[in-house]
Amino acid sequence: MHALLTLLLQIGVILVAARSVGALCRVLRQPVVVGEMAAGILLGPSLLGWVAPELSAALFPPESLGHLGTVSQIGLLLFMFLVGVEFDPKLMRGRGHAALVTSHVSIIAPFFLGSILALYLYPRLSDDSVEFAGFALFMGAAMSVTAFPVLARILVERNLLRTKVGAVTIACAAVDDVTAWSILAVVIALVRSQAATIPLWITLLGTVVYVALMLTVVRRGLGWLERRYQTHGRLSQDVFATLLLGLLASAWITEYIGIHALFGAFCFGAVVPKDRGLVHELTAKLEDVTIVFLLPLFFANAGLRTSIGLIQGPEMWAFFGLIMLVAVAGKFGGSTLSARMTGLSWREAGALGILMNTRGLMELVILTIGLELGVISPALFAMMVLMALVTTAMTTPILQWLYPIELLRANEAEENQASDAFVAVLPVALPRSGPGLLRVAQALVPPGRASRTYALHLHPSTNKLVTDFDSHPAPDGEAALLPLLHAAKRHQVSDVRPMSFVSQSPSDDIVDVARFKGAELVVLGWHKPIVLDHVLGGVVGDVLEHATADVAVYIERNFEAWQRVLVPVHTLLHDHAALEAAGRIAVNTGAGITILRVLPPGAPEDPLPLPDALAREDVRDRVRVHEVRSAEPIDAVVDELRGGAYQLALLGVGPTWGLMPAFFGPRHERLVRETSVSLLVVRRSARAQDLARTTSVAAGKRSPAA
Secondary structure (H helix, E strand, O other), X not given: XXXXXXXXXXXXXXXXXXXXXXXXXXXXXXXXXXHHHHHHHHOOOOOHHHHOHHHHHHHOOHHHHHHHHHHHHHHHHHHHHHHHHHOOHHHHOOOHHHHHHHHHHHHHHHHHHHHHHHHHXXXXXXXXXXXXXXXXXXXXXXXXXXXXXXXXXXXXXXXXXXXXXXXXXXXXXXXXXXXXXXXXXXXXXHHHHOOOOOOHHHHHHHHHHHHHXXXXXXXXXXXXXXHHHHHHOOOOHHHHHHHXXXXXXXXXXXXXXXXXXXXHHHHHHHHOOOOHHHXXXXXXXXXXXXXXXXXXHHHHHXXXXXXXXXXXXXXXXXXXXXXXXXXXXXXXXXXXXXXXXOOOOHHHHHHHHHHHOOOHHHHHHHHHHHHHHOOOOHHHHHHHHHHHHHHHHOHHHHHHHHXXXXXXXXXXXXXXXXXXXXXXXXXXXXXXXXXXXXXXHHHOOOOOOOEEEXXXXXXXXXXXXXXXXXXXXXXXXXXXXXXXXXXXXXXXXXXXXXXXXXXXXXXXXXXXHHHHOOOOEEEEEOOOOHHHOOOOOHHHHHHHHHOOOXXXXXXXXXXXXXXXXXXXXXXXXXXXXXXXXXXHHHHHHOOEEEEEEEEOOOOOOOOOOOOOOOXXXXXXXXEEEEEEEOOOHHHHHHHHHOOOOOOEEEEEOOHHHOOOOOOOHHHOOHHHHOOOOEEXXXXXXXXXXXXXXXXXXXXXXXXXXX
16 A cells, blocks of 8 residues: 555544544543553554454554654654643742652652662563663653643643642652653663764763753743744744744754754753743644644554563563552652651642652653663563553542542632622633623622622633643633633722633533532523523533522623613512512612513402512612513513613523523523513522522512502
């Protein structure tokens, strides 16, 4: 088969396998990289070559692997550049005594144990063609590495990034990665010097000169990039091309002087200016194509070299068990004990230790280099790859056991319950919706109480391995919340707290955040076309059904000030929430309230009880009750709104109506299609509804004029 046709077929198969196994891992709440690593192994001799050797030989003929390997190396260069771009030395500053001690111990302990293990494995899994010094140093470096990008992603997904554990872990992982790569550069220089291509002293001297130039001349020279970005506000194609040329030049130099090209890619990324907007735009341009398209090729290329079948017999599996024991004891044990000695609790120290034990892709990169250099044998390579996969997969379940999210949120709930502030949670999906949600939340604060607002942005779960962990919230979360934060500053709204994290299930996370923050109100926006979906369906419906707080759904149709608010009332039990909300709006905004009471033909004219807020002396003059008779309540509401006299319609919803309220009927979209008014649908919590039922009889004697 033609080489290009073979390569295209291979890429297609690899992508299908990576996405499929990755999706399965996402369902199992594992990092997607675990699935992609596993998919690469499954496509190799460990499964496909064993189950269907003829198909494997036809799909991955030996003569074609060179092309696949070259393309995968390009992807790896881009990935290491991204890791360098995301790396910020500030992560290692100001993290305290715990981070300083733990980071050093988490390198020294696994490196020492890995080197001791090399004494035992060298005569059994290596030969005289490999110098023991290089073998021992490589084993120490391989045991010391932490999957910095995967670890950061786990912290973001579990909303642990801003905890003490998250801060210390990020700092330790940053130090570990730099140290492990520095050690690896020395190992590569030592091993390659044996081939006598370049004398060792030239390699070492060249490395020192290269690093010095990168930290001084190149770093300062790239300062123009930051200034240009801040001036123009974007990354032009010419500047982007210049950065890629710098990446290639740096990788070429480090490969030429005798260390690996990946070291050059990482170093060039590390000296790129750390302007948050620049980093975010640069990673946005490269991340998806690198993570989704190119990295799976590297996993497959590594998997084609991994044969689990080489681990045969009790002795070989005993070697693997020993490797696992040393890997976990060095990283998990060393990190946990040192963190405990610096003052962290056993639970926090254990969580830090299991996070530091995550090896993932970075381990695979180091192992591939070791196999290419001949430092490790194919059998040892297979054992180490399996160790990397197991230590990464074990992180999430053990972390959940050691440091469950429920415990973290329970602690937050305890802190919030100590305050008497009115707490509202505002899930913001689109930037433009934020100010409107804040407007609603402030209008619904009970009179006389202070407010605390949590602006929440949920990221969809992705397979991205790198993240900006120095911002709060994350860059795209900040972009979504920025208009809301500006509106809060403009209107002098105090105590607005931004939050953003990755969400597997937005509705569940919104409900959980509201519960654990002690929220009394959740304000949701609506963004989908009404004619194509239910107003109260999807995530909105789930939150309405399960939230323990009051819920308000805001459908913003215009941005006018609320001078006149219409409150339709059909069934008092269901619409009592709307009347109470109208009272708060009247007090907080000074709006006039029109209550449209829709009675069926022939129904008795019972007095309409009003909440205390609407009966206040400073509000009652702005309240008007208008009664109409209609068999179709929705017709009466639409007719009243068509005149354009109102800026907001306030509607109640009760659990007995279901998620598609009978008030709207099967043609609920008429309120949007035939009117231009903004809609606010409110649902009281179950506790508040029970209280309303209890007090409605006593309030029945209060007339509208009271």
